[in-house]
Amino acid sequence: MTVRTIVYEDDTVEIREGWDADSLQSARVAAGTTWTRVSAPTESELDQVSVAFDLHSLEIEDVRGNASPKVEVFPDHTFVLVKSAHLRGGETTFEEEIRDQPVGLFFGHDWIVTVATEETGAVGTVWDRIRREEPRLLGRDADFTAYRILDAIVDEYFAILDEIGRDIEAVEDRIIDEPDTETLEILNSLRRELLSIRRIVWPTRDAMGVLSRGDADHVQEATEKYYRDVYDHLVQHVELVETYRDLASGARDIYLNTLSQSTNEVMKRLTVVATIILPLTFVVGVYGMNFGGGPFNMPELEWRFGYPAVLLGMALTAGVMLQYFRSEGWL
Known part of the structure; x- marks a missing residue:
């Protein structure tokens, strides 16, 4: 469980201590942009953060309940829920499986709160860039920091889809050489992976569409083009997912035809x-x-x-x- 706060301006970066509501409220009204990063929080920590930044309980519940990616606009802030995803070894199969975790972003004009159920590499990368005083980040408001976090999360999808694409190419070659039951298991695993990433990418694309169109008051007009870039990446992801699904279905048909031909022989x-x-x-x-x-x-x-x-x-x-x-x- 970790609650960390950083306040940054054009040329200064300040780490704030304390995770109680008073300390967080003091950081929120400080000069510059405030970022409170919450990872694997307890109930008490979430309550303190909610009080300090006036977050609705239903927003917190969406993050904890692992709801689908979404965007909700409130008078004083914008809530974005996305999912960080990565491949790791499966518990029930020998193939890798996609594991995801929700990441909630709450941002106003000069503050941002990120809530994740565990440490997230994409969030940590942007956090470290601010601590290293990257000028491009220090000179921007909270909406730009939110964009950088979302962009880093979406980039993770590229790595997953590249891995799935290589696996599909490998299994297509294997179908011709070794059309056995293990090949069918690999195909089914790939189809499950594609279904999992599809459930993440499609709603995330719709959420980015809201931010890129300027529907959220807390996204400045100068920042909308960056969100449009993230939206374009997600459109590519959706197209890749559908292409890979067609390839996986075609590979499965080839496998069944090869098996049928072998049986006929x-x-x-x-x-x-x-x-x-x-x-x-x-x-x-x-x-x-x-x-x-x-x-x-x-x-x-x-x-x-x-x-x-x-x-x-x-x-x-x-x-x-x-x-x-x-x-x-x-x-």
Whole structure:
């Protein structure tokens, strides 16, 4: 659990101590821009932050409840809920799975609060840039800092989609070489990953659309173009997700067709074997009726070369049938 506050202006950066409501309110009204970063907070810490910045309880509940990405505009601030995502090893499969966590951004004209259920790399990156006194950040208001955080989170989606794209290319090659059940499991895992990232990217794109159009009063006109850039990135993400979903579905169809073709080849060979054995079984059945002592007895039974002659005839029959099947392309 961590609550950290930083106040920055054009040429100064000040770290503020204390996470109680009075300390946070003092930082909020300080000269410059105030950023309070909340990671893995307790109930008490969230209550103090809510009181200090006049945050609605339903906003906090959306972050804690892992709601879908959204934007809500209030008179004194704008609330943005997005999801930070990354790939990590799955608990139930050998493939990687997409894990996401909600990140809530609350910002007015000169203050911003970020709330995350655990430490987030994208938020930490922007925080460190401010602490290193990056001029481009220090000279801007809270809406620009919010943009930098959102841009860093959206950039994480690129890495995930690149990894999924490489996995799809690999599984397409594997389908031709090794169309086994493990390949199908990998395909299903990729489809689940794409569904997970789709549930994140689509609503995030809609949320960025609200900010990029100037619907939020706390986003300055000069900053809207930066939000439009994030929106354009999300449009690319959506297109990539849909493209990869089509590729994954196509790869699955190829796998099923390859498996069906393999099954057909096996059945064709078994049919040829059964067809060859059929006349041989007939011959064996006929000569298995060893009736004797009557006028209709088979004279071959008394022939010295009867047995080898029958075997030779059966071999010739099988050979002729095999040659015929090969000439027809069935073998």
